[in-house]
Amino acid sequence: MNSIELKNLTVRYREGIAIENINLEIHHPSFVTIMGPNGAGKTTLLKAIMGMVPYEGEIKIMGKNPKEGKKVIGYLPQRERINTNVPVTVKDVVLMPLVSNVRGVKKEHVDKAKEVLKMVNMIGYWNRRFDALSGGQQQRILFARTLVTDPDILILDEPFSATDVKTKTSLIHLLHSFKKEKTILIVIHDINPLVECTDYVLLLKKKVLGFGMVKDVITEKNMERLYGTRVPVIKTPETCYVVGGDRHV
Numbered sequence: 312m313n314s315i316e317l318k319n320l321t322v323r324y325r326e327g328i329a330i331e332n333i334n335l336e337i338h339h340p341s342f343v344t345i346m347g348p349n350g351a352g353k354t355t356l357l358k359a360i361m362g363m364v365p366y367e368g369e370i371k372i373m374g375k376n377p378k379e380g381k382k383v384i385g386y387l388p389q390r391e392r393i394n395t396n397v398p399v400t401v402k403d404v405v406l407m408p409l410v411s412n413v414r415g416v417k418k419e420h421v422d423k424a425k426e427v428l429k430m431v432n433m434i435g436y437w438n439r440r441f442d443a444l445s446g447g448q449q450q451r452i453l454f455a456r457t458l459v460t461d462p463d464i465l466i467l468d469e470p471f472s473a474t475d476v477k478t479k480t481s482l483i484h485l486l487h488s489f490k491k492e493k494t495i496l497i498v499i500h501d502i503n504p505l506v507e508c509t510d511y512v513l514l515l516k517k518k519v520l521g522f523g524m525v526k527d528v529i530t531e532k533n534m535e536r537l538y539g540t541r542v543p544v545i546k547t548p549e550t551c552y553v554v555g556g557d558r559h560v
């Protein structure tokens with residue numbers, strides 16, 4: 312079964328076309344890593360899949376349209392806007408996708424929120440103010456929040472931007488453990504820590520420049536087409552690693 316199907320997907324902003332004629336079939340479950348330079352349309356593609364921006368073409372999520380299909384998606388945006396004028400606690404943030412107001416919180420919601428906070432090693436922060444945490448700690452809480460609804464599909468837009476090596480490694484480990492049950496779409500600038508988990512790489516620069524297995528798609532030729540500069544690639548018998556690459560975070 313396909314978790315995501317895109318046919319002739321185009322998104323236009325007033326300034327021009329952000330993504331053009333994207334055709335894609337993503338099998339469920341699978342781990343898809345999306346790469347591309349700044350402004351390539353990566354965030355736009357993810358938003359279109361969830362029906363958050365007007366689009367042309369056809370989108371199916373688990374066979375349904377984005378409005379219906381997005382219920383099975385856990386989304387971690389590139390930049391999160393949590394209103395910190397009010398003192399929101401960690402538990403409030405994680406419970407957000409489950410309940411619309413505090414009075415609707417049930418024991419099963421609390422249990423689930425605690426379970427996902429344990430997964431990201433943040434259970435000790437349950438009653439802490441979200442805005443008083445460090446950037447990396449906030450990122451782990453937001454990661455937990457994407458898991459709280461048990462989504463079939465995880466969509467993560469540069470999820471490791473504020474995390475240190477240890478946090479990043481443990482989050483990747485966690486993602487690896489979901490590989491057999493979820494479709495994971497992850498936008499990342501440095502693919503190296505993900506080459507072992509990645510089933511397919513999508514190279515995006517307004518259009519799809521490549522889609523396939525790491526060893527087939529991560530080539531010096533493709534990296535140069537993608538980034539417009541020479542990027543060395545190291546090949547091992549099993550896979551490939553990018554040297555340098557495009558890292559704006």
Ligand SMILES: Nc1ncnc2c1ncn2[C@@H]1O[C@H](COP(=O)(O)OP(=O)(O)OP(=O)(O)O)[C@@H](O)[C@H]1O
Nearest residue numbers: 324325326329347348349350351352353354355356
């Ligand atoms: N809400 C918007 N309104 C108008 N133009 C937009 C909007 N969002 C993005 N764009 C434009 O669409 C293009 C693609 O932007 P997008 O954010 O999808 O790129 P990206 O690949 O995610 O980049 P980055 O790596 O910097 O996150 C850019 O030229 C951007 O200026």
Ligand SMILES: [Mg+2]
Nearest residue numbers: 353354355389
């Ligand atoms: Mg982006």
